[in-house]
Amino acid sequence: MEGKKEIVLSGIRPTGFVHLGNYFGAIRNWVNMQTEFDCYFCVVDWHSLTTHPDTKELQTNVHRLMSELIGSGLDPEKCVLYIQSDVPEIAELYLYLNMMAYKGELEKTVTFKDKVRMQPDNVNAGLLTYPVLQSADILIHRAVKVPVGKDQEQHIEMTRNFAERFNHRYGDVLSLPYAFNYGSELTKVMSLDGIGKMSKSENQMNTLYLADDDDSIRKKIMKAKTDSGPTEPNSVKPDFIDGLFSLMKIVSKNDVVEKFESDFNNCNIRYGDMKKQLAEDMINFISPIRKRTEDIRKDENYMKRVMKLGAEKARENANITLQTVRNAIGLKYY
Numbered sequence: 001m002e003g004k005k006e007i008v009l010s011g012i013r014p015t016g017f018v019h020l021g022n023y024f025g026a027i028r029n030w031v032n033m034q035t036e037f038d039c040y041f042c043v044v045d046w047h048s049l050t051t052h053p054d055t056k057e058l059q060t061n062v063h064r065l066m067s068e069l070i071g072s073g074l075d076p077e078k079c080v081l082y083i084q085s086d087v088p089e090i091a092e093l094y095l096y097l098n099m100m101a102y103k104g105e106l107e108k109t110v111t112f113k114d115k116v117r118m119q120p121d122n123v124n125a126g127l128l129t130y131p132v133l134q135s136a137d138i139l140i141h142r143a144v145k146v147p148v149g150k151d152q153e154q155h156i157e158m159t160r161n162f163a164e165r166f167n168h169r170y171g172d173v174l175s176l177p178y179a180f181n182y183g184s185e186l187t188k189v190m191s192l193d194g195i196g197k198m199s200k201s202e203n204q205m206n207t208l209y210l211a212d213d214d215d216s217i218r219k220k221i222m223k224a225k226t227d228s229g230p231t232e233p234n235s236v237k238p239d240f241i242d243g244l245f246s247l248m249k250i251v252s253k254n255d256v257v258e259k260f261e262s263d264f265n266n267c268n269i270r271y272g273d274m275k276k277q278l279a280e281d282m283i284n285f286i287s288p289i290r291k292r293t294e295d296i297r298k299d300e301n302y303m304k305r306v307m308k309l310g311a312e313k314a315r316e317n318a319n320i321t322l323q324t325v326r327n328a329i330g331l332k333y334y
């Protein structure tokens with residue numbers, strides 16, 4: 001409809017502390033998008049059950065994640081911030097979309113193959129149909145932009161395929177969504193050892209979390225892998241050095257990055273100095289978020305209000321799609 005803002009949806013699993021990969025791959029965009037678009041952001045607790053069946057920590061994790069999202073700059077007045085399991089409409093759409101998803105393509109999904117390797121004793125059907133549930137998250141709100149990191153690209157492509165199949169069979173009902181990043185490419189923040197990406201549960205010494213205190217940030221960065229430096233001018237950077245420069249580009253001023261780039265290119269870089277500078281810039285970046293998060297978390301009434309209001313608004317919008325979907329399929333008997 002003319003004049004209407006485009007709809008945005010994204011989600012995050014409550015399986016651990018929020019790290020810089022989550023922040024720079026996704027949350028930073030969410031914060032910027034909330035003023036420009038009609039935004040829905042979701043804590044996907046059902047998804048976490050596919051890998052974390054033990055729910056002892058779930059409530060704490062969900063509450064902490066909610067406060068970390070608000071502490072990072074999401075404003076529940078400007079966006080709809082809610083918990084997936086508060087919106088049963090998603091589960092119903094998931095059911096219909098399961099009929100649009102083929103076993104072969106689900107088995108070929110990269111994240112599924114990774115998880116089969118990680119938890120060979122619990123290859124449950126929820127794990128196999130994880131991308132279908134994610135599609136339901138997105139399609140239930142008629143979202144067209146999905147701000148995510150690089151690792152989620154395949155899931156968004158699958159969402160488009162499921163939506164297209166649905167529309168082909170039942171009429172033009174579902175919107176086709178695309179992965180989104182303000183920059184030209186989707187982001188992948190590498191871990192501090194340069195091996196693989198930062199992630200919530202693995203590799204804690206090589207991952208920077210928004211909850212890390214100043215000392216831990218300093219320690220982790222000072223321990224990050226370096227070498228004796230380049231011997232040829234303008235050399236290609238090894239992955240672990242490139243990772244440090246990427247972090248610096250995110251949190252440090254341009255002239256600081258330029259100085260160390262030029263030191264690297266002239267073979268006189270001192271990695272100790274670079275890491276000290278990076279650690280201080282990182283602390284300046286993370287500590288205000290950590291402090292805001294702690295304050296929000298203490299205010300239980302506020303948190304409760306946010307979760308309740310988010311659930312109501314999300315259900316209202318989800319219902320509109322679900323009614324159209326039910327009608328399109330022909331689930332109307334009286």
Ligand code: TYM
Binds near residue numbers: 155199
């Ligand atoms: P999750 O919880 O693993 O991660 C949340 C967001 O953080 C991004 N991200 C990264 N970006 C760059 N570099 C990294 N090292 C890095 N690590 C994580 C992820 O790309 C993601 O955007 N399946 C999703 C959750 C989900 C979802 C959705 C996302 C469920 N339903 C609907 C979008 C739309 C996931 O596991 O994200």
